Amino acid sequence: MNAQRLDRLPNLWRAASAAGLDEAGLLLYRSNLLGSDLRITNFGGGNTSAKITEIDPLTGEKVSVLWVKGSGGDIGSMKRDGFATLYMDKLESLKGHYSGLADEDRMVGLFEHCTFNLNPRATSIDTALHGFVPHAHVDHVHADAVIALAAAKDAERLTGEVYGKEIGFLPWQRPGFDLGLKLGAMATAHPEYVGVVLGGHGLFTWAETAQDCYETTLRIIQKAADWLAVNERQSVFGGAKILALDAAARKKLAQELMPAIRGKISAGSSPKIGHFTDAPAVLDFVCSHDMATLAPLGTSCPDHFLRTKIRPLVLDFDSAKPDVTRLIAGLDAAIAAYRADYAAYYEACRHPNSPAMRDANPVIFLVPGMGMISFARDKATARIAAEFYINAINVMRGASGVSAYVGLPRQEAFDIEYWLLEEAKLQRMPKPKPLTGQAALITGGAGGIGAAVASRLLADGACVLLADIDEAALATAQAALSTRFGKDQVRAIPLDVTSETSVIDSFAMAAQEFGGIDIVVSNAGIASAATVADTSLALWQNNMDILATGYFLVARQAFRLLQLQGMGGSMVFVASKNGLAASAGASAYCTAKAAEIHLARCLALEGAAFGIRVNTVNPDAVLRGSKIWQGEWRTQRARSNHVSEDDLEEVYRQRSLLKRSVLPEDVAEAVAFLAGPLAEKSTGNILNVDAGNAQAFTR
Numbered sequence: 001m002n003a004q005r006l007d008r009l010p011n012l013w014r015a016a017s018a019a020g021l022d023e024a025g026l027l028l029y030r031s032n033l034l035g036s037d038l039r040i041t042n043f044g045g046g047n048t049s050a051k052i053t054e055i056d057p058l059t060g061e062k063v064s065v066l067w068v069k070g071s072g073g074d075i076g077s078m079k080r081d082g083f084a085t086l087y088m089d090k091l092e093s094l095k096g097h098y099s100g101l102a103d104e105d106r107m108v109g110l111f112e113h114c115t116f117n118l119n120p121r122a123t124s125i126d127t128a129l130h131g132f133v134p135h136a137h138v139d140h141v142h143a144d145a146v147i148a149l150a151a152a153k154d155a156e157r158l159t160g161e162v163y164g165k166e167i168g169f170l171p172w173q174r175p176g177f178d179l180g181l182k183l184g185a186m187a188t189a190h191p192e193y194v195g196v197v198l199g200g201h202g203l204f205t206w207a208e209t210a211q212d213c214y215e216t217t218l219r220i221i222q223k224a225a226d227w228l229a230v231n232e233r234q235s236v237f238g239g240a241k242i243l244a245l246d247a248a249a250r251k252k253l254a255q256e257l258m259p260a261i262r263g264k265i266s267a268g269s270s271p272k273i274g275h276f277t278d279a280p281a282v283l284d285f286v287c288s289h290d291m292a293t294l295a296p297l298g299t300s301c302p303d304h305f306l307r308t309k310i311r312p313l314v315l316d317f318d319s320a321k322p323d324v325t326r327l328i329a330g331l332d333a334a335i336a337a338y339r340a341d342y343a344a345y346y347e348a349c350r351h352p353n354s355p356a357m358r359d360a361n362p363v364i365f366l367v368p369g370m371g372m373i374s375f376a377r378d379k380a381t382a383r384i385a386a387e388f389y390i391n392a393i394n395v396m397r398g399a400s401g402v403s404a405y406v407g408l409p410r411q412e413a414f415d416i417e418y419w420l421l422e423e424a425k426l427q428r429m430p431k432p433k434p435l436t437g438q439a440a441l442i443t444g445g446a447g448g449i450g451a452a453v454a455s456r457l458l459a460d461g462a463c464v465l466l467a468d469i470d471e472a473a474l475a476t477a478q479a480a481l482s483t484r485f486g487k488d489q490v491r492a493i494p495l496d497v498t499s500e501t502s503v504i505d506s507f508a509m510a511a512q513e514f515g516g517i518d519i520v521v522s523n524a525g526i527a528s529a530a531t532v533a534d535t536s537l538a539l540w541q542n543n544m545d546i547l548a549t550g551y552f553l554v555a556r557q558a559f560r561l562l563q564l565q566g567m568g569g570s571m572v573f574v575a576s577k578n579g580l581a582a583s584a585g586a587s588a589y590c591t592a593k594a595a596e597i598h599l600a601r602c603l604a605l606e607g608a609a610f611g612i613r614v615n616t617v618n619p620d621a622v623l624r625g626s627k628i629w630q631g632e633w634r635t636q637r638a639r640s641n642h643v644s645e646d647d648l649e650e651v652y653r654q655r656s657l658l659k660r661s662v663l664p665e666d667v668a669e670a671v672a673f674l675a676g677p678l679a680e681k682s683t684g685n686i687l688n689v690d691a692g693n694a695q696a697f698t699r
């Protein structure tokens with residue numbers, strides 16, 4: 001089936017939901033409906049507006065105010081405060097200040113002087129395009145089906161053919177004041193138009209009511225999609241050139257390739273997080289004849305290339321004779337060539353006042369027969385970059401299916417990418433958190449201490465893979481953390497640290513989901529108590545398997561992945577006070593915990609050469625939240641201390657030097673410190689979090 005053919009865009013407008021909303025409420029309602037469907041506009045793409053009569057707070061008189069989506073944000077998820085508000089008469093008066101294209105940037109500064117009601121929301125560069133259209137409601141969206149027409153060689157002719165006299169056409173021009181004037185003039189001169197296609201860019205539509213505007217936007221997009229479906233050539237992208245690898249092989253290749261790429265593109269800059277997709281639209285493209293000619297043309301809609309860079313890097317890979325070693329060996333040269341090409345583009349197109357060159361590494365990697373990998377500062381940005389490139393693929397498919405696809409001219413692309421206003425937008429973005437761009441794997445991540453560590457690392461910006469043998473607890477922990485920190489950053493996988501293959505699978509998942517790993521917290525554990533005479537071989541062995549061998553298996557796989565990445569890394573072992581302080585009646589547990597501590601020190605020695613730090617945190621008596629303390633261990637400890645289970649926490653508090661209870665969050669704080677940049681010069685260390693215990697003082 002034709003990829004451009006949309007299942008009919010559903011009309012989601014509900015009279016009951018709209019009833020009782022004021023004009024701004026209707027605008028927000030419409031905006032959220034439009035943004036809820038990626039076929040209508042990409043994430044963060046497009047904007048909406050309404051001209052609304054308001055009471056001026058100073059004069060008490062009625063004034064016309066433009067409500068228009070402000071800079072940044074996304075129409076699908078925006079709230080009322082996402083709109084900038086401007087006096088229409090002041091906005092109109094700016095026309096008298098405008099003296100030509102060289103004035104563009106100055107005009108944006110003047111928008112601030114039109115602000116109604118002290119609204120602090122920054123205006124977007126599309127403000128003039130909304131303000132100068134003489135209709136009450138205006139939508140601007142980046143629908144793939146419409147951009148496919150707009151990015152075709154003969155975009156204007158196609159627009160006429162599809163829409164007749166109801167939609168106008170303006171050739172590509174960078175959005176701004178000047179384009180706003182042109183759009184306004186066209187809308188005024190053609191009352192019969194319900195919108196305009198902007199060449200190489202997207203769609204503007206308008207109407208006199210919010211509902212009418214919404215329905216017009218849907219109808220116009222649907223019309224383009226239907227027309228493309230009927231008129232597209234039979235062989236998409238010139239037909240398939242190669243066969244795709246099977247699904248399992250595609251995943252395996254992603255798992256091997258992503259850490260290698262990650263190491264090379266993170267060197268010298270901040271670490272990046274990866275995203276892999278082999279969605280059908282991507283596979284069609286990367287297996288096709290025409291990928292080789294289309295990919296270098298670059299993307300068209302400005303929104304696309306701001307997220308994906310103007311061009312992807314197509315890796316040299318033969319899926320018929322897959323040779324991963326060769327693929328990885330070729331990465332250095334391929335990435336270096338990409339960077340050189342990007343630097344040449346920057347040098348050739350820069351203006352005297354252009355911002356400094358940004359990261360020259362590719363964002364999108366296309367692998368023939370396998371799929372697409374994207375890398376960005378965090379998981380959401382990497383995923384969204386991939387979604388944008390899928391938009392670009394849809395556009396190339398639509399345009400080349402009915403005509404020839406054209407990308408944006410290089411200088412035009414540069415002028416948007418390095419536009420001072422775009423730079424200002426980047427500067428407004430929140431500063432990265434200490435662990436932004438880093439990925440952590442936490443064994444026993446569904447337990448009391450593990451989940452607290454996850455929460456602490458997520459709060460610092462890390463992505464987290466929870467790995468635990470308890471699948472029910474894992475699902476609960478993942479759901480809770482996703483609700484707090486967002487789905488993108490949290491993954492979970494069942495793991496038995498005593499199984500070699502299970503450990504290997506967990507690290508492979510980290511590679512596939514995040515592109516690699518930076519932090520490994522080895523925390524999975526159990527507790528047991530028995531006098532030596534009563535310690536069965538099975539009990540002894542179970543402690544050794546989970547706490548000693550398990551920590552070895554996890555560390556070994558961590559080292560393999562970290563060495564492949566070549567970015568250093570940090571491991572933290574959650575051992576125990578009992579690993580330092582001998583304790584009667586728990587020799588199996590104490591001995592296994594001592595093995596952990598010594599293993600950490602051996603690994604600190606071996607890891608140093610690779611920038612891999614290995615440290616240990618020793619908790620003691622963390623009763624709250626811990627599953628260990630809910631079972632038999634709790635009963636035994638209460639019995640041996642001759643107190644009730646409820647009084648146990650108080651017993652341990654009194655036993656500590658500081659007379660305080662130790663909580664999972666306290667342990668998490670220590671783990672986060674050792675894992676993160678504050679401890680970048682510490683390895684082979686032990687940090688006790690036990691409220692003070694003289695027996696466990698290190699010496």
Ligand SMILES: NC(=O)c1ccc[n+]([C@@H]2O[C@H](COP(=O)([O-])OP(=O)(O)OC[C@H]3O[C@@H](n4cnc5c(N)ncnc54)[C@H](O)[C@@H]3O)[C@@H](O)[C@H]2O)c1
Pocket residue numbers: 443444445446447448449450467468469470473495496497498523524525526527546550574575576577618619620621622623625626627628629
């Ligand atoms: N709670 C304490 O008082 C205390 C004191 C000293 C040390 N520790 C250590 O802290 C770590 C975390 O303990 P907690 O208190 O959060 O207990 P917890 O039971 O709440 O968490 C431990 C987690 O490890 C998981 N796990 C057990 N066996 C596993 C295996 N084979 N593979 C993968 N996962 C497995 C469990 O399912 C559980 O979710 C353990 O290593 C424990 O020995 C805890």
Ligand SMILES: [Zn+2]
Pocket residue numbers: 046140141142201202303
């Ligand atoms: Zn746009």
